[in-house]
Amino acid sequence: xxxxxxxxxxxxxxxxxxxxxxxxxxxxxxxxxxxxxxxxxxxxxxxxxxxxxxxxxxxxxxxxxxxxxxxxxxxxxxxxxxxxxxxxxxxxxxxxxxxxxxxxxxxxxxxxxxxxxxxxxxxxxxxxxxxxxxxxxxxxxxxxxxxxxxxxxxxxxxxxxxxxxxxxxxxxxxxxxxxxxxxxxxxxxxxxxxxxxxxxxxxxxxxxxxxxxxxxxxxxxxxxxxxxxxxxxxxxxxxxxxxxxxxxxxxxxxxxxxxxxxxxxxxxxxxx
Numbered sequence: 001x002x003x004x005x006x007x008x009x010x011x012x013x014x015x016x017x018x019x020x021x022x023x024x025x026x027x028x029x030x031x032x033x034x035x036x037x038x039x040x041x042x043x044x045x046x047x048x049x050x051x052x053x054x055x056x057x058x059x060x061x062x063x064x065x066x067x068x069x070x071x072x073x074x075x076x077x078x079x080x081x082x083x084x085x086x087x088x089x090x091x092x093x094x095x096x097x098x099x100x101x102x103x104x105x106x107x108x109x110x111x112x113x114x115x116x117x118x119x120x121x122x123x124x125x126x127x128x129x130x131x132x133x134x135x136x137x138x139x140x141x142x143x144x145x146x147x148x149x150x151x152x153x154x155x156x157x158x159x160x161x162x163x164x165x166x167x168x169x170x171x172x173x174x175x176x177x178x179x180x181x182x183x184x185x186x187x188x189x190x191x192x193x194x195x196x197x198x199x200x201x202x203x204x205x206x207x208x209x210x211x212x213x214x215x216x217x218x219x220x221x222x223x224x225x226x227x228x229x230x231x232x233x234x235x236x237x238x239x240x241x242x243x244x245x246x247x248x249x250x251x252x253x254x255x256x257x258x259x260x261x262x263x264x265x266x267x268x269x270x271x272x
Contacts, residue, residue, distance in 0.1 A: 028066040028073075029212040030219075030238065039223035040231070047228035055228060058235035065242035072249040079256035086263045093272045094184045098177035105170040112166050116159040123149070123156045180270070187266045191259050198255045205248040212241045 044055045130145045219234035 028069040029209055030062065030066050030216045032063060032066065036220055036223065039220070039226075043223045043226045043228050043231050046226050051228050051232065055232055055235065058232065058239055061239050062235060062242065065239065065246065068246060069242060069249070072246070072253065076249060076252055076256060079253065079260065083256060083259050083263065086260065090184075090188065090263050090266050090270075090272075093267065093270050094181055094188070097180050097184065097270060098173060102170070102173050102177055105166065105173050109163065109166045109170050112159075112163045116163065119152070119155060119159055123152045126152060184266050184270050187269055188262060190262045190265075194255045194258045194262070198252055201248045201251050201255070205245050205252075208241045208245045208248070212238055212245075215241065 040055075040059060044052045044059075047055060126145065126149050130149060215234050215238045219231055219238065222228075222230035222234055
């Protein structure tokens with residue numbers, strides 16, 4: 001029960017770590033409602049023609065970038081969830097590398113030792129008896145006991161050799177397992193740099209999101225007052241912010257894909 005509880009805690013910790021890295025899926029900070037659109041249309045209509053054209057162009061690009069934001073967020077979440085599940089599977093596969101073989105050979109060694117222990121005990125008792133009777137002048141008894149000891153010695157040597165052979169096979173299996181586990185973990189460790197880069201990209205995107213939220217509030221206030229200058233400034237800042245976020249999210253997608261490829265390569269190395 002303690003082992004099951006420990007495994008459950010480990011799995012939960014892994015999932016929490018992965019969830020923290022990925023971040024929660026969130027919608028675009030700029031939610032364009034009918035009310036906002038109506039206020040913008042009035043602001044644009046009241047502006048000079050050149051300003052009106054620029055405002056509409058910026059607003060259209062903002063709408064496209066906002067939709068792209070949501071689309072990429074969904075893509076990132078899907079890739080991350082798939083990687084999280086695959087990572088749990090591959091870590092379990094690494095843990096199970098050659099486990100069945102090692103367990104079988106371990107059982108074979110234990111079985112051989114148990115099977116031959118009575119022989120070893122008898123041989124030990126016999127040799128102790130010979131040692132105790134050395135001082136006696138009963139040559140016939142000594143001769144019989146020594147003959148028995150010599151005969152049993154061969155059987156003991158064969159038994160010990162069989163055990164040594166089985167132990168050698170077990171050691172070789174353990175060494176092979178150790179090397180295979182290390183090789184798999186080395187491949188999987190290739191995720192580390194990708195995860196560090198992803199964390200950096202998410203941090204940058206998070207800071208930009210805060211800026212977008214502030215710009216969006218300024219924009220809504222500007223269009224309510226039909227202030228085309230402030231509206232234009234807010235739009236310009238938001239478009240710039242969205243472009244930077246788009247680059248970050250594209251990089252995150254590439255990093256998630258890189259992690260997926262590393263997990264696949266690890267599975268291939270394991271042979272699963």
